[in-house]
Amino acid sequence: MMVIMFMMKQVFRAGVILLLAGACYAGQTLTPIPGNIPAPDFELQDTEGNTHRLSDYRGTPVIINFWTTWCPPCREEIPSMNRAWHQLERDGVVMLGINMGEDEDTIFVFSADYPADFPMLMDQAGKVIDDYPVKGLPTTYVVAPDGTFAYRAIGGREWDDAALLDKVRALRE
């Protein structure tokens, strides 16, 4: 009987651990990208006419979000990205939205409903997105200060979540 009770306790403990692990994975995640793979450099204009090169931001963590106006989960995550940006800006983190395939007028009209204060870059020919390992929209990469990929998120996230933002802040040199 004692043996059975002991085994039941062990099984119960294992079950609780499994359930807790499941709960963790089901939450918000950033997937680490091992191997110090360099993020491809790019040069794109934002909607204000300013030019941005990824290499300009060496020494700083950079969040790069690929999106379009017609992608529902992209639209859904923009408000939380904007709130996250207001938290991260003062922490020395750069956030860049890269719109795929649309022009500044389309983004301007869209931004009336979904305001974003971080730079919105335009990849109208879809060349930059092809250089990145992006399969679907939205996809977000976090680039470490040394210019290598640190994390990725496929699909939308609630970006103003300390669990995510602390990982980005921890990349600062």
Next chain:
Amino acid sequence: MKPVLLMLFLLLPPAVMADVTHTTNPDNGLQGWHFSDGDIEIELVQRLPDQTRALFMQHAFSSEVIEELATSCMFQTIIRNTGASGSGQPVSVDLGEWRMQHAGSRGPIKLKEPWMASWPEEAADPAARLVFRWGMFPTRQEFLPGDYNWGLTAFGIPPGSVFDLDVSWLERDSSRTGKITGIVCTPDVDALQ
């Protein structure tokens, strides 16, 4: 040993058995099918042909291509790795492996690469092709826990048709399959009147 086995059974995560639910949105009447098994969730939500026309008419597609897209039984599709098992394993999906049954025959679903390649150059300009390429669900994709993607899938049968879908995926290297039955392509607007 029986109490231990019972305990083990009770502790199994509920998602180990396939679960398919069918819903109807009370606001717009569109139907959806939600499949979950292990770490994967697949959701198919009907699109009205007019919704698809509206999306692609904003871009430089020929009217023939727009009509072809609108009447190809498109679904808004979401695939997610829920991480329900807690194993942290990746889930890989290849839409080229999915099979549909319709009107007594079984075959593949429409994939974006051969579809786009079938259009003559003048049927869609490069910007329109970008919209199509990124609007359709990727043919092959790996999802880590928490990852999901959204996109359109097309089944290439007329509006109003009913079909069954055999879905398949890999959890790490283990091949899994499931079935969603009785999926209905949204009727076109003239059939709704």
